[in-house]
Amino acid sequence: MFKVKTSVKWVGALAIACLFLAPAANAQKLTDPEIASVAVTANQIDVNYGKIAVKKSHNADIKKFAETMIRDHEGVIKQAVALVTKLHVTPKTNATTKSLLEGEKKTTKMLNSKKGKAFDKAYADNEVAYHEAVINAIKTTLIPESSNAELKELLTSVMPVLEHHLHMAKEMAAKF
Amino acid sequence: MSITFGVAITLFTLSGCSGSSNQQNTPASADQSAAANGFTPNAVDNTHHNTDTVQIKAMAFSPANITIAKGDTVYWINNDVVAHDVSQFPDRTWKSALLQPHESFSRVFDDSSSYYCSIHPTMLGKVLMK
Numbered sequence: 001m002f003k004v005k006t007s008v009k010w011v012g013a014l015a016i017a018c019l020f021l022a023p024a025a026n027a028q029k030l031t032d033p034e035i036a037s038v039a040v041t042a043n044q045i046d047v048n049y050g051k052i053a054v055k056k057s058h059n060a061d062i063k064k065f066a067e068t069m070i071r072d073h074e075g076v077i078k079q080a081v082a083l084v085t086k087l088h089v090t091p092k093t094n095a096t097t098k099s100l101l102e103g104e105k106k107t108t109k110m111l112n113s114k115k116g117k118a119f120d121k122a123y124a125d126n127e128v129a130y131h132e133a134v135i136n137a138i139k140t141t142l143i144p145e146s147s148n149a150e151l152k153e154l155l156t157s158v159m160p161v162l163e164h165h166l167h168m169a170k171e172m173a174a175k176f
Numbered sequence: 177m178s179i180t181f182g183v184a185i186t187l188f189t190l191s192g193c194s195g196s197s198n199q200q201n202t203p204a205s206a207d208q209s210a211a212a213n214g215f216t217p218n219a220v221d222n223t224h225h226n227t228d229t230v231q232i233k234a235m236a237f238s239p240a241n242i243t244i245a246k247g248d249t250v251y252w253i254n255n256d257v258v259a260h261d262v263s264q265f266p267d268r269t270w271k272s273a274l275l276q277p278h279e280s281f282s283r284v285f286d287d288s289s290s291y292y293c294s295i296h297p298t299m300l301g302k303v304l305m306k
Contacts, residue, residue, distance in 0.1 A: 068295055068296070071258070071259060071295070072258040072259075075257065075258040075259055075276075075277070076257055076258065079257050079277065154257070157234070157256075157257050158257055160234040160235040160236075161235060161256075161257060161258055163235075164235045164296055164298065167298065168296075168298075
């Protein structure tokens with residue numbers, strides 16, 4: 001049973017990681033407008049997952065975690081929008097952005113198909129996998145490929161927030 | 177830089193010493209530039225109490241433990257990318273409002289107190305008395 005659960009988690013994590021890595025593998029280095037688009041999209045997706053959880057879950061811990069995700073990721077989006085406005089950069093949709101949005105559609109469908117504890121577990125597991133994938137993408141792609149120092153600094157300053165979210169998500173997922 | 181720092185001290189002294197309330201949330205644009213550049217405002221008010229600054233950055237209070245004299249003011253400034261609060265641990269007998277980036281909160285202490293961010297509960301800090 002444990003092996004089955006672990007395998008399901010691994011498949012989920014791998015699928016989410018591919019949302020960031022597959023397009024990048026065949027693509028040229030991302031430009032700053034493309035990085036801005038990926039960063040804003042990745043944050044907005046987790047806001048959207050949080051809103052689903054607030055609406056569907058009856059678990060107080062899940063709701064509190066989801067509210068934190070909404071507040072924090074909306075805060076990061078606000079900072080990112082302020083920076084790109086200051087830099088006169090217009091976020092540019094790219095293959096990674098599209099891949100993320102496709103992944104969001106599938107995950108949203110999956111989350112909406114579940115109820116009760118099954119939903120709570122699915123949401124918690126997805127938050128672990130999603131944050132692991134985002135952290136990896138920022139470390140290995142977005143920070144190294146960003147040209148503007150302020151954009152690089154913002155991405156770097158978001159890392160402790162994401163690491164904290166991952167820690168919280170793992171603690172929550174362990175309860176199910 | 178010294179002018180900015182002086183403005184920060186003046187603003188803080190004006191806002192921190194009026195009224196009977198011992199805790200305030202304030203926008204901190206002037207103070208932020210001083211704190212963000214590594215300065216720690218140790219303003220002295222008319223009653224000779226000091227002000228000590230704790231930065232909130234990278235999901236941590238820095239310094240996490242601060243030692244002050246009775247009656248001193250502790251001033252928290254949120255230099256992080258997300259909102260935080262400052263709440264007495266564990267019962268929230270005193271707490272700040274939600275502090276957006278660049279906002280601040282101050283409180284006068286007569287006793288030691290542990291505190292945390294109630295939004296991100298692994299963020300812990302202590303105010304200790306000399």
